[in-house]
Every structure is written in structure tokens, then in C-alpha cells.
Amino acid sequence: MLQIRPMGPHTGGEITGVDVKTLDDESFAPVYAAWLKYGVTVVRDQQLEIEDFLRYSRRFGFIVPHPSKSTRHPDHPEITLLGVDKFDSDGKLIQAIYRRGAEGFHTDGAYDEVPFKATQLYAVAVPSTGGDTHFSSMYMAYDALPARLKTLLDGRNGAFAYGGRRRAQALLNEEDRGRPPVFHPMIPVHPETGRKSLYFDPGKILYIEGLEKRQSDDLIDDLTERMIQPDAGYSHSWRVGDIVIWDNRCMVHKAAGDYPPEEDRIHWRVSIKERVGGRQVAAA
Numbered sequence: 582m583l584q585i586r587p588m589g590p591h592t593g594g595e596i597t598g599v600d601v602k603t604l605d606d607e608s609f610a611p612v613y614a615a616w617l618k619y620g621v622t623v624v625r626d627q628q629l630e631i632e633d634f635l636r637y638s639r640r641f642g643f644i645v646p647h648p649s650k651s652t653r654h655p656d657h658p659e660i661t662l663l664g665v666d667k668f669d670s671d672g673k674l675i676q677a678i679y680r681r682g683a684e685g686f687h688t689d690g691a692y693d694e695v696p697f698k699a700t701q702l703y704a705v706a707v708p709s710t711g712g713d714t715h716f717s718s719m720y721m722a723y724d725a726l727p728a729r730l731k732t733l734l735d736g737r738n739g740a741f742a743y744g745g746r747r748r749a750q751a752l753l754n755e756e757d758r759g760r761p762p763v764f765h766p767m768i769p770v771h772p773e774t775g776r777k778s779l780y781f782d783p784g785k786i787l788y789i790e791g792l793e794k795r796q797s798d799d800l801i802d803d804l805t806e807r808m809i810q811p812d813a814g815y816s817h818s819w820r821v822g823d824i825v826i827w828d829n830r831c832m833v834h835k836a837a838g839d840y841p842p843e844e845d846r847i848h849w850r851v852s853i854k855e856r857v858g859g860r861q862v863a864a865a
């Protein structure tokens with residue numbers, strides 16, 4: 582029987598008692614509703630082939646291949662492999678793969694005109710210790726902003742690009758680097774829940790439109806301090822067979838990046854959009 586229970590104080594929900602391979606529309610509705618409510622949900626104990634994972638993921642939107650071409654699954658470009666081939670030919674750990682997503686809290690796909698609605702991971706191998714994924718609600722980040730910052734940011738766009746101000750582009754092929762920025766509202770209204778959130782990613786934002794450079798840089802530092810609120814988080818400890826999906830429109834996340842490097846931590850990953858089109862970092 583399908584059961585849903587909260588995992589964190591305000592975010593994170595756990596779903597048990599379903600097999601996503603055979604879920605009909607009636608049973609999918611509460612799964613989708615829980616995801617909107619909790620921002621991030623885990624479905625436990627799934628045994629999936631890649632096609633099953635892709636089919637289930639399409640229920641949330643359009644799957645697009647991730648711009649990092651070198652980490653795509655060789656036979657299924659829509660699947661990104663996390664944690665695969667993390668040692669180079671000299672046996673040295675490649676940090677960009679081992680610590681992927683661990684540089685700081687972020688939202689996926691802010692560098693595209695249509696950013697990723699959701700990211701979904703399926704755990705294939707899990708280390709004996711560490712390797713959690715941390716999440717935090719940007720609804721709560723918005724709610725906690727002082728009135729002067731809500732007023733300053735509402736109706737204003739941020740400029741975002743892959744790699745942000747540091748232009749960290751190690752996972753991109755040469756031909757996909759250095760694309761111009763795209764613009765997104767800093768205070769979006771969530772298209773499905775109607776709630777306002779802070780749309781912010783310190784590793785991808787370049788500047789906030791209409792502000793002097795100094796003011797923009799200071800505000801980016803300030804928002805970096807404010808974005809993670811007490812009790813807004815959930816940390817996921819992975820089990821093999823977990824499917825975790827988060828809503829990039831209202832959540833930030835980061836990998837802990839702290840597991841024993843000699844152990845496997847492998848996920849299949851998909852990037853999901855509300856609609857396709859717009860300018861993308863890399864053509865599919």
C-alpha cells in the first residue's frame with residue numbers, strides 16, 4: 582500500500598509501497614502531489630532497468646540530455662552517469678567526477694533559458710559511509726528575507742551562466758564552453774504551487790540586473806549567507822534502489838562529497854524540463 586511520510590521538518594518526503602514500473606495514473610497523482618509539497622521525495626526499494634527509469638521520469642516532464650557530454654551514458658544520452666570513471670589513466674582521483682555537485686548548494690540547469698524543472702537520481706551503488714545529498718527549501722529562504730531585500734529583488738532578473746563567475750567548466754567539452762548568460766527572475770512564483778521563492782545559485786549567478794557591480798557582488802554574498810535557513814533542509818542517506826527527485830524551481834541541493842573514494846557511489850541521473858526549447862548550453 583502506498584505510504585507517504587515527511588522526512589525533514591518542512592521538506593523531504595518518503596514514499597513506500599509502490600512499484601514505479603506499474604504505477605497507474607491514479608496512484609501517480611499522490612506521488613506527484615507529495616513531490617510538490619515536500620520539494621524532494623524518495624521512492625524506496627525500486628528495481629529498475631534504464632528504460633523503466635526513463636519511462637517513469639517522463640511522467641514528470643521532458644527529459645533533456647545534460648550538457649556534460651563526457652558523463653552521458655554511452656547508449657542512453659538522456660542518462661548522466663554519476664560517479665563512473667572517477668580515476669584517470671594514472672589512477673588519480675578526478676575531483677570533478679568524485680565531487681560533482683559538492684562545491685556548494687545549487688539549482689540545476691540555471692544556465693539554460695528553460696532551466697531544469699526537476700532532477701531525478703536512481704541509486705545503483707552506495708558507499709558504506711558518507712555520500713549523502715543535502716537539500717534546502719528556497720521557499721523558506723524567500724520567506725526569511727528582510728522586507729527591503731524582497732522589495733529590491735522582486736521583479737528583478739539574475740544573469741546565470743554555466744560555471745558562474747569562476748567559469749568552472751571542467752565537465753564541459755571545449756565547444757560548449759563560454760556561452761552567454763541567460764536571465765531568470767530572482768523571485769519567481771512557482772507555476773504549480775503559486776508560492777514565491779528565492780531563485781539563486783552562487784556558483785552560476787554572474788550578476789543581478791540593474792545594480793552597480795559592487796552592489797550586485799555584495800548582494801550575492803549576502804544571499805549566499807541567507808539562502809540556507811534553519812529547519813529548511815533534508816539530508817538524504819542513500820540506499821540502493823532509491824529514486825530521489827527534487828524540484829529545482831524551489832529547492833537547492835549539494836552532494837556531501839565525503840565518501841571513501843575507493844568505494845562506488847553510482848547513480849543514473851536525468852534532467853527534466855517543463856517544456857523544451859529556449860537557448861541551451863549545449864545542443865542535445
Ligand SMILES: O=C(O)CCC(=O)C(=O)O
Pocket residue numbers: 663681682683689700712713714834835836837850
Ligand atoms: O550526487 C549527488 O548527490 C547530487 C549531485 C548533483 O548535484 C546533481 O546530480 O545535480
Ligand SMILES: [Fe+2]
Pocket residue numbers: 682687688689834
Ligand atoms: Fe546538482
